[in-house]
Amino acid sequence: xxxxxxxxxxxxxxxxxxxxxxxxxxxxxxxxxxxxxxxxxxxxxxxxxxxxxxxxxxxxxxxxxxxxxxxxxxxxxxxxxxxxxxxxxxxxxxxxxxxxxxxxxxxxxxxxxxxxxxxxxxxxxxxxxxxxxxxxxxxxxxxxxxxxxxxxxxxxxxxxxxxxxxxxxxxxxxxxxxxxxxxxxxxxxxxxxxxxxxxxxxxxxxxxxxxxxxxxxxxxxxxxxxxxxxxxxxxxxxxxxxxxxxxxxxxxxxxxxxxxxxxxxxxxxxxxxxxxxxxxxxxxxxxxxxxxxxxxxxxxxxxxxxxxxxxxxxxxxxxx
Numbered sequence: 001x002x003x004x005x006x007x008x009x010x011x012x013x014x015x016x017x018x019x020x021x022x023x024x025x026x027x028x029x030x031x032x033x034x035x036x037x038x039x040x041x042x043x044x045x046x047x048x049x050x051x052x053x054x055x056x057x058x059x060x061x062x063x064x065x066x067x068x069x070x071x072x073x074x075x076x077x078x079x080x081x082x083x084x085x086x087x088x089x090x091x092x093x094x095x096x097x098x099x100x101x102x103x104x105x106x107x108x109x110x111x112x113x114x115x116x117x118x119x120x121x122x123x124x125x126x127x128x129x130x131x132x133x134x135x136x137x138x139x140x141x142x143x144x145x146x147x148x149x150x151x152x153x154x155x156x157x158x159x160x161x162x163x164x165x166x167x168x169x170x171x172x173x174x175x176x177x178x179x180x181x182x183x184x185x186x187x188x189x190x191x192x193x194x195x196x197x198x199x200x201x202x203x204x205x206x207x208x209x210x211x212x213x214x215x216x217x218x219x220x221x222x223x224x225x226x227x228x229x230x231x232x233x234x235x236x237x238x239x240x241x242x243x244x245x246x247x248x249x250x251x252x253x254x255x256x257x258x259x260x261x262x263x264x265x266x267x268x269x270x271x272x273x274x275x276x277x278x279x280x281x282x283x284x285x286x287x288x289x290x291x292x293x294x295x296x297x298x299x300x301x302x303x304x305x306x307x308x309x310x311x312x313x314x315x316x317x318x319x320x
Contacts (some may be wrong), residue, residue, distance in 0.1 A: 009102040015076040018042070021057035021067055030301060032163070034130040038074055041066035047301030052202055056202075081106055085216050094120050095195070103133030103200025103207055113236050117193065131261070133200050135208055139303075139320050140172040146307050146316045147291050148184055153177060153237055155256070159274060164295050166265045166302050167197055167241055171208055173263060174198070178211020189214045190235035190261075191243035192225035198241055198250040223247035239263040249283045256287065270294050271308055291315075 007026040012139045013262050014022055025031065025044055033045040040308045041063055041166040051059035052066035060066065081098050109127035114120055124311045145158050156173075160166040180186030184202075191214060193199050200207040201277040212218060215233050217225045222240045229235055238255060242263045256261060268274040275281045288310040298306045298319070 006102070009100065009319070010130070012103060013077055013080045013100070015070075015073045016068070018067070018073055018077075020052075021053055021055070025059065031132050035067045035131065036074060036077070036128045036130075038069055038071050042069050047127065047297075048299060054081065066076060074125055074128065077128060078107075078108075081153065090121070090218075093122050096122065097195075099196050099200055099207075105131045105133065105197065105200065109129065113182050133208075134168070137169065137172060140169055140176060142318055142320055143293075143305055143307060143316050144173070144176055145183070147293075150246050151185055153184075153261045153263070154263070155262045156291040156293060157274075157284075157289045157294045158263075159268045159270065159297060160265075160295035161269060161297075162267055165265075165296055166202070169293070169295060169303075170239065170241060170263070170265050171198060171210065174214060175209065175211045177237055177263070178213040186211070187236040187297070188234060189237045189239055190226075190229035190233045191216045192220060192222050192229060192240040193218045193222060194222045194225065195240070199237070216262045221247075223251040226251045226255060230258060230260060233239050235260055237261045237263055241265045243265060244277065244280045246279050249279050252283065253287070263308055271312055 002024060010026055011019055011022065027104065030046040035043045035045070036065060036209065044051045044053055044059055052063055053063060054060050054065050054093070055067050080099060094110060094164060096109070097105050097294065099105050100211055107129040108122060108125055110125040112122055149152050158166045158169055174189055174191060176184070177311060178186055178189045189211060191198055191210060193216055196219055199210055215229065215235070220228070222243060226238050226240060229238060232269050238260055243266055252262065266274055266280065271294065275284055290310050292308045294306040294308070298304055302319050304319050305317065306314060309315050
């Protein structure tokens with residue numbers, strides 16, 4: 001069977017018992033997550049639905065006949081994704097994930113303990129969540145003009161529930177802002193990637209293309225990183241994912257006072273939802289962004305986009 005693309009990137013990490021059942025599944029273009037929990041059925045999530053992996057290597061909505069994950073499956077996968085060197089990957093494991101070639105990210109869950117220096121460690125891995133990373137280049141093109149005016153980018157906040165696609169849209173906006181378009185001149189963009197989700201950089205610096213004028217600060221706390229980039233890289237735009245705490249708000253105040261534009265994301269249902277949040281809601285009521293982009297997943301797998309201005313008036317609606 002063909003082993004290029006997603007199959008070529010992921011098939012080798014599985015134990016033999018899972019690998020032979022996973023080949024057809026990894027050919028699906030709508031695959032988003034693979035979840036493994038010891039002694040429980042292996043689940044597959046697509047853009048539209050969740051399934052169980054069957055003993056025959058198919059997908060079923062019924063738990064009967066589902067393949068059940070063994071401790072040996074988890075042990076072998078963990079050995080492979082850490083390249084048989086837990087010491088080499090201890091920093092990533094401490095944060096609960098390892099990033100693979102292709103930008104795919106494996107979340108880890110197990111027993112947490114603290115070493116003699118008070119640093120968190122993880123052992124006895126019992127669950128894994130493989131999040132499939134995909135580039136959707138051009139997904140923001142239909143509404144990009146509504147985020148700019150006379151060559152200037154509006155301060156913009158992307159809003160979606162978990163798994164709604166906000167990081168995918170964030171990547172595409174960063175690329176467009178950095179490379180420019182036929183009506184927008186490319187600008188210097190500094191990206192603070194606290195959880196290594198935006199650039200999906202591996203230990204070999206492999207990851208997503210974010211534009212020719214983009215500087216990426218990986219695995220750094222957002223508030224600290226945004227201020228660092230402002231002082232050292234001279235950005236016109238700073239981008240970050242999942243803002244919300246008090247330190248983030250202090251950084252936003254300073255950055256906006258310096259004239260730098262912001263492109264940020266937050267988990268939420270809609271604008272009204274985030275305006276009720278502690279810290280972020282209080283900040284936005286006093287210092288609204290010029291654009292709020294609401295992203296909602298439809299049953300078809302496509303995304304409905306609603307863009308609002310600072311006064312919560314809709315300026316664009318569409319499906320991408």
